[in-house]
């Protein structure tokens with residue numbers, strides 16, 4: 474039997490993502506109702522002239538022009554007359570159709586229509602979209618940009634969209650600017666800060682933290698922290714991986730620790746008061762992938778968005794092995810619409826990740842060339 478150090482009881486990724494989503498408070502967003510008929514008046518849907526359809530192709534005398542926002546009562550369309558009208562302007566009394574500019578000829582203040590107009594042509598009738606009082610969005614609906622626009626349309630308060638603050642801190646005594654062969658530079662800090670910014674966060678880089686419980690506890694409880702803290706390192710099984718015990722000692726609620734994913738197993742999420750700590754693994758590929766997966770969920774939830782689905786459908790151009798019993802995120806190139814695995818040395822191989830365009834989801838047992846595989850773009 475094949476040996477494996479994987480644990481069958483590790484939390485599946487989808488469950489971890491859901492657990493994080495449910496543990497975080499969404500902002501209270503009330504229902505959206507139409508405050509008036511939408512449109513509130515019959516309106517022109519084209520630039521043209523407003524006229525009485527029943528008069529067919531008879532020439533009409535032009536009374537003037539109505540622009541969007543003008544009071545339509547400035548004119549009254551009697552038999553033999555018409556009003557020049559711009560898209561969005563309300564129909565003047567007496568008119569029941571719009572003939573677009575393209576379908577008429579205008580000479581000396583008179584207009585000749587070249588088609589047989591029908592009542593209602595190019596008119597957006599009052600209430601076409603919604604009636605006053607109608608429910609447009611239920612309470613708690615995702616606060617998308619479109620939903621925000623709709624709130625503005627019906628005169629509801631519009632929350633000012635602000636980027637959520639995210640602190641980024643690396644951990645590890647080995648991180649230095651000018652490394653000896655047994656030390657390394659901090660690649661996770663700049664990488665995660667850039668990724669968090671790309672995902673819509675207002676990022677602040679914090680000083681790297683030593684592998685020392687008291688210093689970690691001090692940093693975690695320092696006043697002025699952002700609602701989300703992204704750390705990397707210190708969540709594995711090593712003797713210097715203090716973050717889980719420090720968080721527990723501070724009374725944090727551990728949402729999960731260790732997930733069924735390769736790379737990225739040591740992932741930890743905890744609530745320390747109302748602050749979310751995403752304890753990313755230290756290995757750069759693990760840290761990157763878990764940030765890419767978990768941070769959008771936290772940001773979306775805290776900002777009233779929808780549960781994100783970052784996956785794209787794709788097809789493998791080659792066979793990919795996965796001998797372990799965790800799903801694998803395999804760095805790939807994309808060529809001719811297909812995913813081609815890049816030989817990767819695993820969770821520490823930032824060289825391969827930086828060359829990859831996609832990470833493909835490979836179930837245990839592997840996948841054949843031509844098989845469907847969902848994937849994440851490498852940002």
Ligand code: AMP
Pocket residue numbers: 643644645647648657658659660661662705706707708709711714754755756757
């Ligand atoms: P840890 O989980 O803290 O034991 O870290 C796992 C591996 O990732 C170790 O080889 C660390 O040296 C490395 N690592 C941790 N933090 C960083 C970082 N900020 N940048 C680059 N590598 C890191």
Ligand code: MG
Pocket residue numbers: 644645646684706707713755
């Ligand atoms: Mg470490």
